[in-house]
Amino acid sequence: MKLYIILIGLFFAQLLAAQETTTNPKTWSLQECIDYAIAHNITVKDAALDKDNAAVAYYKSKSSRLPSLFGSANQNFSNGSTIDPITSDYVTDQIHSTNMSFNSSITLFQGNQINNEIAQSKLLLEQSVFQEEVEKNSIALSILEIYLQTLYSKESIVIAQNNVKASENEVQRAKARLDAGTIALSDYTEAQSQAATNKYNVIAAKNNYQQYIIQLKQLLELSPMDEMQVETINENSDLINLELDKIAVYNNALKFLPEIQASNLNIAANEKELEIAKGGFLPTLALNGSIGSGYTSISDNTFSDQFDVNFNQQIGLSLSIPIFNKNQTKAAVKTASINIKKAEIQKQSTEKEIYKKVETAYQNALSAQEQVIASEASKEAAEQSYKLAQKKYELGDLSTTDLVISQNTYTNAQQNYLQAKYLNILYHQLLQFYQGNDIKL
Template identity: 30%
Template structure:
């Protein structure tokens, strides 16, 4: 129960941080929703704000990758200018001054292409490609996180529903006992205090049932908000036909750890982070190397008053140019060296981050393994306690029915039974949850 409930406050905080009306599916407004765990997980993966934000980041990374590839291509630009100038002109023939307009124009095309720049373009393309892969892994990692959150919330609701069933049955049994005790009191065969004790127990059982129903409503709201469902929709979950705590053999910790370290997206993302940082070093080192660019241009122009036609001038003034430019860095005032050293520092930081990710994941898997072992032990003990307490309660109920049991002793036995029942239910769902989490780190999809 503690493992099922300890994340509820965290879930509410997460929901309040990411909840937005604009993320809700408008087709679900005012509808009745009844989903199983698979549907809840599938819906969250499609509609969760954080996941969709990461999808947008992935699209941005893809565009940056395409831009990096386009840097290999030559560019092409065109230019055109047209001017009109007004001024005074002097004529030698009549020594007169005349004003007029002079028109001129120039037109051109130019193109440049990078031929060599210290492999900067190639390294940038490879780096951007890794960034796209990293963005995809970020999405998978967030999907894993939301899957675990939804599973925890879903199983908490299932626990609430089972508690309601047990507590309803317990209350109905108590009501029958009170009715029987009332008849005995009416004929004077039992004391009033015995009747009052059973009536008090009935009120206590009613209170317990109400608490269970309130817990279910609260956990349903938590899951509903986690899914970002519309507030006016009626939401409930589909309860499986049976929920049995698994008794199969738990996979060895070492195998689970190695599987997680080899396949979990956070580790792969950390490895990509190191490679991406190393490409920054290679790109920075390109600053030490020369850059060779090629260029070509086509230009022409005309001016009126030249005594020739517009077409003739364009043809006569048509020029073509082609050339190479070699830029050699000689002294950069330590700019390039600083960039290289900073990039090397980032590589070391990425390696530390990867190491920390591996350690954290190993510790998480180990904690999950220990939780499974502890939960299984608790389940076995709680199952035994529940079996014997249930039988003792049954005997005490029969004795009370025939009037040979003391009311105080019966209520004591009933309280022991209720405690054992609660411990058993909690242990069953705790075992199921811990095993699902442990298997999830092994790459096994969560299913009920």
């Protein structure tokens, strides 16, 4: 009985905890989102695994300098005319023999291919480190963009809710004026229609906000059961003045962004591939050695005595000189040369893409800061006009249609200001990021 009571108590405790989590979702700051996404996003994890693979390949290439060592053991049975594998005598009896050996080989020279392969694998490891940084930066910028869009949609909900309150008051005034006979029924129904439209806009704004929350959760790799909110930021008036030089930002981006370092290492790795391919024209020199012993049943000596007597050692050099291999080496050299040119073109394309990103962000930042100033003035003017329209409507000097138009104009002005504000923040943060500065709101 006590066990049932304990289990029921634990069940209700978990239920209350789940309800508390649902009613009080965690509020995430931008930095928390970025840090969590970098630690948990599957794209970043995949890049980290690529880096681990590159580290394994580097370890494998370094190990190619070491000698190989193999052990072998054979047990043979034969009947009839045969050659004894131990004594090499011709026998016709039934025999059984045992043979054990250890063989080792080390490459002394292979056209310097081993050294070049080690150098290439090290370059590829360094490239994978920068490629992991590329993915981390991509996730951070995606988080920044979605986070700001989420904040924009969150403030849009407030605007829509304020419009509902205002339109409900206007419906009450319209009803009073209708009862007093000062307006037509069409004016009253228009006020009701506007109130219904504003309620619909609240629903749409909340849905839009939840869609951005879903995108954030996807980037953070959160489960559908996890609830989250975003932390509201304070307006930053310092973003109005853009005092950055576009060319300076671009040059800093070339020094900072890991895409460039990854491209440089890609060229270097392909250059090493060319040296490896050219090594195929040179001879290969290897040192080989082995030790072994054996036992045969046709000998009168004991097993241990035979292993002592038959103990043998062997050491030798082997030289392999390439003469003709169906032009495989020539083809490998040509392919490596082509890949170097392709890597150089890829670097140029990367630099071009970076310049496009910097110039786009710079021009958008200039435009956004001007839009902030203009939209703020438009919002203030529309707000004063709407307040004046409300007073006129209360006095019966304005039609419902004109009041609705004034409210919609004010709403559009508010939305335009919000959009300009968050775009201004976004593009300024991008420019700061391209210079190697942290993303901070």
